Amino acid sequence: MTTMECREIFAQLSEYLDGELPPDVCEQISGHIEDCPPCVEFVESLKKTVGLCKGMAVEVEAAPRPLPEELKARLMAALRQG
Amino acid sequence: MSQVTEVELAKRLMAGDTSAFEPFVEGMQGRLFRFAFANCGQREDAEEVAQETLLKVFESLKQLREPERIRPWVFRIAKNICYMRRRKSIYAPEEELSLDQLMPGFRDDSDGRKLEIADWSHLPEKEAMSAETREMLRKSILELPDIYRHTLLLRDMEELSTEETAEVLAINTDAVKTRLHRARLALRQKMDHRMRMETAAR
Numbered sequence: 001m002t003t004m005e006c007r008e009i010f011a012q013l014s015e016y017l018d019g020e021l022p023p024d025v026c027e028q029i030s031g032h033i034e035d036c037p038p039c040v041e042f043v044e045s046l047k048k049t050v051g052l053c054k055g056m057a058v059e060v061e062a063a064p065r066p067l068p069e070e071l072k073a074r075l076m077a078a079l080r081q082g
Numbered sequence: 083m084s085q086v087t088e089v090e091l092a093k094r095l096m097a098g099d100t101s102a103f104e105p106f107v108e109g110m111q112g113r114l115f116r117f118a119f120a121n122c123g124q125r126e127d128a129e130e131v132a133q134e135t136l137l138k139v140f141e142s143l144k145q146l147r148e149p150e151r152i153r154p155w156v157f158r159i160a161k162n163i164c165y166m167r168r169r170k171s172i173y174a175p176e177e178e179l180s181l182d183q184l185m186p187g188f189r190d191d192s193d194g195r196k197l198e199i200a201d202w203s204h205l206p207e208k209e210a211m212s213a214e215t216r217e218m219l220r221k222s223i224l225e226l227p228d229i230y231r232h233t234l235l236l237r238d239m240e241e242l243s244t245e246e247t248a249e250v251l252a253i254n255t256d257a258v259k260t261r262l263h264r265a266r267l268a269l270r271q272k273m274d275h276r277m278r279m280e281t282a283a284r
């Protein structure tokens with residue numbers, strides 16, 4: 001995060017984490033990060049941010065109440081009519 | 083519910099197989115609620131958005147020629163319904179975020195340059211997050227400008243593909259990637275800020 005190279009990498013970190021970069025670019029980035037403590041620390045925080053978002057998908061607290069029967073009947077009617 | 087299952091269930095529904103009704107409705111309701119809740123921040127609103135979306139989906143299912151497109155199609159409807167119901171006051175301003183403003187600060191120490199960021203080491207990698215972290219996450223997501231919040235929720239929470247997300251948002255795949263990166267960086271920054279405030283308050 002503190003050198004020119006860090007800044008260039010900063011712009012590509014999501015693609016890097018998502019495995020969307022060509023192998024040679026990917027290798028170059030891992031090579032830099034390994035030897036750069038600020039990058040290690042930053043990438044870790046970004047990775048965890050993404051992990052938390054993915055984690056939200058399985059949160060039990062985020063479950064809705066069951067659908068009203070009346071609405072289900074309307075959906076079924078719409079389907080039959082469709 | 084995986085994509086294959088959703089597509090499979092949509093195919094069966096469109097072919098008039100009513101045994102697909104319950105699993106389809108239940109799975110979609112859960113996803114739509116989750117998306118709307120994270121997107122607008124109100125449980126009641128989110129339940130209504132999920133219901134309204136389902137109704138619209140069933141009323142116009144015939145117009146969906148390719149069942150393979152069920153996910154982007156459904157989320158597009160949901161996003162529009164959320165948008166129409168939005169409460170302006172709680173929404174973040176529309177703004178483009180630049181990479182520069184999302185970059186962390188740093189200071190020079192005797193043993194080299196140090197980032198000025200919070201200590202993230204206590205946060206989980208995969209396992210369930212604490213209630214405190216979840217609250218922090220919800221608030222931070224709600225503060226993201228619309229275009230970034232939508233991209234982030236579709237890609238990272240709902241795990242839609244880049245192509246599907248592009249279809250929902252009516253933008254190209256490069257724009258999805260750019261927005262996703264900035265959305266993640268912005269969320270990281272907001273979480274970081276909150277964690278540092280907390281540490282400072284302790």
Ligand SMILES: [Zn+2]
Pocket residue numbers: 001002003005006032033036038039
């Ligand atoms: Zn670096």
